[in-house]
Amino acid sequence: MAFELPKLSYDYNALEPYIDARTMEIHHTKHHGGYTSKLNAAIEGSDLEKLTIEEILQNISKHSVGVRNNGGGYYNHKLFWEIMSPNAGGEPTGDLMNAINKDFGSFSKFKTEFSNAAATRFGSGWAWLVNQNGKLVVSSTPNQDNPLMDLADVKGTPLLGLDVWEHAYYLHYQNKRPDYIDAFWNVVNWGQVAKRFV
């Protein structure tokens, strides 16, 4: 079974003014679309075609750099679209908020740590909120790596991810990555993040 580019549950302009429609359209159709088709090409005719993307990523050190980059790109962007929505932002509630307070001290301290991870990731990569068997930690990865990969420095289940590749923000924010990171908090769908936590 080939992987398919997932449809967004909102329009390309739905996250404005925080993420502009042109960036969303190019990011989804060209970048995510490219990772998806290159992943399918990289696994065509191999046993990997029978696996889920999570199963592929868990043993990524055994696979080619093409599967690593495009499999990561396929998974990371799918997560990214899902954890954002219009009319979002604010703060999480319930068990997720309790876990954030327990492991970071406060929601504000978590935001600062996550924003710092996103701002200081050198070059292209991602910032993550990671669930390690109930304990929450922040990390970042280069390129299209992620915490599901067996070769990640910080392993676990990604709950929240922020794409800090220049293609994610350059049209609107140019070199001002910190402004993009600040804007991101207005479109985080905490209900979806909480679903990933249970």
Ligand code: MN3
């Ligand atoms: Mn991207």
